[in-house]
Amino acid sequence: MWRTRSMLITVLSISQISIFAPLAIAAPETIHIQPQRHIPYLQFDGQIEAIKAATVSAQTAGRILKLNYDVNDTVPEGAALLEITSKEQGAGLAAAEAELAQAKARNIESQAQFKRYQELFPKGAISKGAMDEATANSASSLQAVSAAKAKLIQANETLNYTTVNAPFSGRVTQRFVEQGETVTVGQALYAGYSTDNMRAIFQLPQQYRQLVDANANITVELNSGLRISSTDINPYVFLQTASQSYQVRINLPQTDAALSPGEWVKVMIADTTTDQLIIPHSAVFQRGDYTAVFRQKNDKFVQTQVRLRQIDNQQYVVEAGLIAGDKIIKRATKYLLNTEKSGE
Incomplete structure (x- = not known):
């Protein structure tokens, strides 16, 4: 019995040691x-800017019949942004067509008379005054046809202006008019930018100007962490008056990343290797x-x-x-x- 108890104490002691001993x-x-x-990189705060941005204005007067796009909509190139009443412009086109037809008829008559007088004048059947008048009428009728054609082109363009088309594909940022509103020539209608052409702009302190000139490419880091390198770099040659720094434009290549004008980015320029x-x-x-x-x-x-x-x-x-x-x-x-x- 004493032997069994002694063995038990020994086993417990070994177990305690294995439990409480620190792990190796x-x-x-x-x-x-x-x-x-x-190669360390200098970082500057920059902003995304649209290379192509425009405000579309009315080129004819009228009342807005239909608005096809609103703010934040994407618009394909050549799409009709809005439509303006065209009755007055259509009437002007019809009048121009009639004026051209009348000018052509008068020109045919005057040219025929001028040709007859040219045959009769050497024979003494036509006076010098009558010949001069026929010559002047011939030239005048030709000019009248040219003027009528120009008015027709103008009237046709004015009619086309009643449908305002997008100058390029992009996104609408502002709409200045409402449906049913009467607009005049020169009044702003829409504003937008092209989503296909973006650049980053930033202010470069004077002491780092040589780094921009020495670097063939500059990296722009977006908020998403995506980095875009560009070799199309355009530093201004004159200082900004307020900040006494150079503005630098970096035209970015085409990318699938969504870029928005005004978005803050990091511009990274390689410094001297150390x-x-x-x-x-x-x-x-x-x-x-x-x-x-x-x-x-x-x-x-x-x-x-x-x-x-x-x-x-x-x-x-x-x-x-x-x-x-x-x-x-x-x-x-x-x-x-x-x-x-x-x-x-």
Whole structure:
């Protein structure tokens, strides 16, 4: 019996040791920090702007019969935006057609008379005055036909103006009139922009002008994170008076991304290549405004506060807190969780 009890105590002691003993932690994966060749990018705030934008105005007077589009609608090129009453313009076209027919008839008569007089004048049957009058009537009738044709073209165009068409495909941003309203020549009707032609504009401080001249392309980063590169760069050669900076236009290539005028973007310009300390995102530990890494000091890893600048979603540039040759833990969050589980 005493032997059985002794064995039981021994088993319990071994179990307690296995339960309460700290778990062994595998050696964490580390990385040595060494300077790397890196191209830093300067970032500027820019805005999207439509290259093609227009306000469509009335080219004839009348009352609006129908509005086919409203604000925010997309419009194909050549589509009828609205229709204006056309009775007066139609009557003007009919009058111009009648005037042209009358001018042609008079011209036929005057040309025939001029031809007869040309045959009779050498024979002395027609006086010099009558011949001169026939010559003048011939020239005048020809000019009258030309004038009537011009009026017909004008009347036809005026009739066409009763249907206002979109000058390009795009989106409507403003509508200035209502159905049934009477409009006059020159009155604004619609405003819009082309969705196919966009550019980014930003203000460039004077000290960075050479960087724009040296870069063959500039990258524009949208709010969605999508980056678009462009080689069509147009920096102004004169300074903006208020900001004493250069305005730069970057014409963007065609893209499936939805771009809206006024949208804020980041403009990224490559700076001079430098040697910098770069660490992966996984090595960084953050709590609120506190940013740190686990740096090896002797045989231990200690939290070391650092100041970083993000390159992308994967990497940071170290601006303070570490030097070349330091060894840090590659996966800071995993190391911290393992440390807390082990009770250290």
